[in-house]
Amino acid sequence: MGEVQSLSVKAARGAGMEWGLAEEAGMATRWLCGFGLPGVELLSDLLRQQADAVYEELCPQTNAWPWYANGGKLCPLITGATICDRADVVSEDEGFALLGTACPLLLVPFIGSAAKLSGKTMRVSWQHVVVYVSAIGVTVEGDMDLLLCSHTPNVAISHATSLQGDEQKQTFRAEPSEGALRGLERLAQRTYAPETEKSRLSGAGAGLTDND
Amino acid sequence: MGEAENIHPRDPNLVMRLDRLGSFHQSRLSFMRQLLRRLVREKWRFEQTVFDFDENGVGHAVYTAHGPERSYSLVAFGNDLPPEKRSDRVIATEWDTAFTLFDGVPEQNDIDRLRSNVPKQEAGRVSENELTLSRANRSVRLWEHVVERLSQGAQPDIEKVIDVGYLMRTTAVYGSGKFGAADRAQIAERAEFQAPFQVEMLTVYLIRTFVMDLVEHMARKRAPETAVPLDPELRRNFGIGNSTGLGMAPFLINHPALLNAWVGVREEALCRVRQVVHAQPQDITTINTLLARAILHAAHWHSEHPAQISKLRDLRADLEKLQQHLHDFVATGALPWNALWLWVEENLSLEGQEQCASLLIELYPELVDPLTACMSTDEQMTFPIDGSMRLSRLREIVEDIYGWALKTDWAQVDAKARVWYTSEAKLEPRLGERFEEPLEPYEQPLGPGRDAALLYQALVDSHHHTVAAFLLEHPEHRHIARRAQIAARLPYAEIRDNTISAEMMPIDMLRMKLSFFGACHFDPRSDRWVRINMFQHAPFPHELCAETSDSWTLPPLPIAAQ
Numbered sequence: 001m002g003e004v005q006s007l008s009v010k011a012a013r014g015a016g017m018e019w020g021l022a023e024e025a026g027m028a029t030r031w032l033c034g035f036g037l038p039g040v041e042l043l044s045d046l047l048r049q050q051a052d053a054v055y056e057e058l059c060p061q062t063n064a065w066p067w068y069a070n071g072g073k074l075c076p077l078i079t080g081a082t083i084c085d086r087a088d089v090v091s092e093d094e095g096f097a098l099l100g101t102a103c104p105l106l107l108v109p110f111i112g113s114a115a116k117l118s119g120k121t122m123r124v125s126w127q128h129v130v131v132y133v134s135a136i137g138v139t140v141e142g143d144m145d146l147l148l149c150s151h152t153p154n155v156a157i158s159h160a161t162s163l164q165g166d167e168q169k170q171t172f173r174a175e176p177s178e179g180a181l182r183g184l185e186r187l188a189q190r191t192y193a194p195e196t197e198k199s200r201l202s203g204a205g206a207g208l209t210d211n212d
Numbered sequence: 213m214g215e216a217e218n219i220h221p222r223d224p225n226l227v228m229r230l231d232r233l234g235s236f237h238q239s240r241l242s243f244m245r246q247l248l249r250r251l252v253r254e255k256w257r258f259e260q261t262v263f264d265f266d267e268n269g270v271g272h273a274v275y276t277a278h279g280p281e282r283s284y285s286l287v288a289f290g291n292d293l294p295p296e297k298r299s300d301r302v303i304a305t306e307w308d309t310a311f312t313l314f315d316g317v318p319e320q321n322d323i324d325r326l327r328s329n330v331p332k333q334e335a336g337r338v339s340e341n342e343l344t345l346s347r348a349n350r351s352v353r354l355w356e357h358v359v360e361r362l363s364q365g366a367q368p369d370i371e372k373v374i375d376v377g378y379l380m381r382t383t384a385v386y387g388s389g390k391f392g393a394a395d396r397a398q399i400a401e402r403a404e405f406q407a408p409f410q411v412e413m414l415t416v417y418l419i420r421t422f423v424m425d426l427v428e429h430m431a432r433k434r435a436p437e438t439a440v441p442l443d444p445e446l447r448r449n450f451g452i453g454n455s456t457g458l459g460m461a462p463f464l465i466n467h468p469a470l471l472n473a474w475v476g477v478r479e480e481a482l483c484r485v486r487q488v489v490h491a492q493p494q495d496i497t498t499i500n501t502l503l504a505r506a507i508l509h510a511a512h513w514h515s516e517h518p519a520q521i522s523k524l525r526d527l528r529a530d531l532e533k534l535q536q537h538l539h540d541f542v543a544t545g546a547l548p549w550n551a552l553w554l555w556v557e558e559n560l561s562l563e564g565q566e567q568c569a570s571l572l573i574e575l576y577p578e579l580v581d582p583l584t585a586c587m588s589t590d591e592q593m594t595f596p597i598d599g600s601m602r603l604s605r606l607r608e609i610v611e612d613i614y615g616w617a618l619k620t621d622w623a624q625v626d627a628k629a630r631v632w633y634t635s636e637a638k639l640e641p642r643l644g645e646r647f648e649e650p651l652e653p654y655e656q657p658l659g660p661g662r663d664a665a666l667l668y669q670a671l672v673d674s675h676h677h678t679v680a681a682f683l684l685e686h687p688e689h690r691h692i693a694r695r696a697q698i699a700a701r702l703p704y705a706e707i708r709d710n711t712i713s714a715e716m717m718p719i720d721m722l723r724m725k726l727s728f729f730g731a732c733h734f735d736p737r738s739d740r741w742v743r744i745n746m747f748q749h750a751p752f753p754h755e756l757c758a759e760t761s762d763s764w765t766l767p768p769l770p771i772a773a774q
Binding site for chain 2: 001002003017018019020021023024027055059060062078081082084085086087088113117172173189191192193194195196198
């Protein structure tokens, strides 16, 4: 699980995200995997979708509800982090809405973090699926296939009185698909400096006298 | 002198400097010491269930440690390593020995699977039944000498033994889910693994046991008629060496909550000792004995690195001064240890100060040991950012925690001469020269000082009122804003020093972490590579008992001096 988080941070960075947001990507992916949800697949999908986009096209415009992105597709990591930063937003009783959002399941770890901090149960829904999250767990109601949804026109986030639907069991080992894993590894690769003779000899320090 | 209430843990601006962190010594709070205290308290039982090696050291062994609820087995594989392949670097591909700590007692199919993977280390894969992955190489200097002497029926030369201090050194001990091994979360609920790095420490403790059995075995193979085992007292002079490179330095910066937990506990421990109102006569005897042993320890400590040679000179001079001071020390007044501490701060170098801190912590186990429960933490808990924080408050925090960085002239080449990166080759952490190599695009976020200076400027220029609004516009400052908020709540979370300057020595960070492991005899081989000794003088599993389990780190005094 630690490996998945570390890889996700590097992949997000390799895809061009700032380190602070890449760390959010790592946290979110690990969180989803920890509940047996397809975090790696979604992150791989998201980073592919956002390959040529710039931050200003992906971040939420927050002057009024519903939030939207100038580029038409909100990044769930940036949006989730922004929601989490604004604890006041989460304690709004009316709930709130987002327009076009990529990989909406990636919002849930952030809503989960806010739920934990506020002690409330939250519900996140798009199309025919609802994800409930509280400090004690995650449940899903509706069409499970929609968890892998790449893009949705609307997301609704509100309070709930209790967790409903099928419980997502916690797990210690992520089982990501090979394809998604390779996708993240390719992006992570961009954060590693190519080997040169100079850096091999001097960069780590052991040099020629380490064997005695 | 003041009342006890006026004695507080030391200011982080004093403690969290690289030169001081690079002068830390092991203490009773260290992870190695915690392990051995537990093994005795819980009456762990050890057995060597398999030992099958030829005259070239090729074969395997299984050592099982039985705790009150669970058992763990070190599975060791030996190799006939060609000398030209022997290397401590992460990029090595073969080693003298390879190890894994198995969660339980392995069956034959486990051993077969492990034989195919463990000797390959990073190139192999282990399962959630394995807790650690490790490897060790011989000390070429000492190995042959010991085998030769023992095979002839003689003991090795004590001078040579003390000079090196180990027969093998590990070059990595991987835990926490690396290469397929069990994730930390999987074992975090087990009492025996609550303290930090206990799986790694148990692994090394068993490796030491195995290595000593192996060297005696090789001597017997060479000359079965004449070979003898090591004399028990001499045997304990062998620890397990370790060769540590840069990887540990990023670890400290990337785990601020953990860093705060370790240093915070140490500072609280020192504070509690300083607050003790009256010293008993036996406490005075104890500190004098400890000091004599520390002097012996410093005498046995060798290095060829100029910086370390200079520090050792300071340490030895400091300890002589301290011994002289204690000779005349009147401990009958109130707060005697605080009086001593204030003298130490005034009169000794950083090495002497931090050695003395470790000695003082030894005096009152009942005050200090309960603090060890606070040395583990969940880094995830400090992750969320408080977006409602006012920008003015964040500015104050930056001025407090990163004041040193705001005074640094970041336009100077020397201030940011270094760049931390990860190489493609085996994902090895490295430190490069920013202005000499094209590494900037690959820079890791390990220079919080410079990041804080950039953040500060942006905060000054910003029209926003909250951190949330600011970060939405400036995602590039999210990372450092998080760090600043963490450090505001956790005083020892941030190294308050330049980690990318031309003068920065990674060995300072390595030593800090290794001192918490319980390592001794730091021997830098460069500014970024250090040799240490682990478990030297510790009782072996068959020697563990209440009397020996906690007093072993400093060398025993010669009988006459006791």
